Amino acid sequence: MSKLYKDPLSLQGLKCDITDQDIVVSKNDHANTVRKHSMVNVWLEDGMIYLKPKDIHKRESRMHTATLLRLVKNAVAGIVQPFHKTLVLFGVGYRALIQDRTIQFYMNFSHEVKYTLPAMIDVSMQDNKLTFSSINKDLLGKVCSSIQRLRKPDAYKGKGVRYENVLLTLKQVKK
Numbered sequence: 001m002s003k004l005y006k007d008p009l010s011l012q013g014l015k016c017d018i019t020d021q022d023i024v025v026s027k028n029d030h031a032n033t034v035r036k037h038s039m040v041n042v043w044l045e046d047g048m049i050y051l052k053p054k055d056i057h058k059r060e061s062r063m064h065t066a067t068l069l070r071l072v073k074n075a076v077a078g079i080v081q082p083f084h085k086t087l088v089l090f091g092v093g094y095r096a097l098i099q100d101r102t103i104q105f106y107m108n109f110s111h112e113v114k115y116t117l118p119a120m121i122d123v124s125m126q127d128n129k130l131t132f133s134s135i136n137k138d139l140l141g142k143v144c145s146s147i148q149r150l151r152k153p154d155a156y157k158g159k160g161v162r163y164e165n166v167l168l169t170l171k172q173v174k175k
Contacts, residue, residue: 008048009072012080016049018042023049025075030135032075037064071138078135082122085144089128091159094151098125107151107161115147129164 017024023034023042036042039061041052051069053061077083089096089107097104103123105113117123121134121143130147134140144163153160155171162168 008045008050009069009076011047011049012076013047014076014079016044018044018049023072023075025072025079027079030079032078032135034068034071034075037068039064040068042068074137078137082133082135083137083140084131084133085140086164087130087132087144087147088162088164089130090153090162091157094128094159094161096125096128096130098123103130103147105147105150108159113150115150118143 011025014025014027017026018036021036023036025032025034039054039058041054043050049072051065051072053065055061089105091108094105094107096106101117101119103115103117105115107113118139120136120139121132123133124131132140132144134143148161148163151160153162153168156173158168158170
């Protein structure tokens, strides 16, 4: 049974607004929004966020409380220090061009593939490494996953889009 929610969550000097449906954590012009669940009580007291299940005896209520706690922790951590993920374009002729909020990929298709980035995602490129950063961890993961799906790594040569620090095991070719 998860008891993580028993300790309050420190805001680390950030501003927090709790409404009926959302928890908004903000600092300056950056803001992260987390949807509240109906089975969780949330309140703010002395710069700390407290979460408690509405019915302590229901497993589902405790489960949603622990999940909401992790989402709020990620929202706070993202505003304090943005999250980063790096994708590597691996293969001969695989490259990308960044223009405004659009990335053009050249990956051995008969055409280039254009991907438009959401407003909260920043990207930088060095050699064949694309580094994405955002204050929203969930959105960052979804964007990187959808870009990797454009050309998953090949099982035999490893060509494609892969995460930087993920070990890829290649199949042995027929001898």
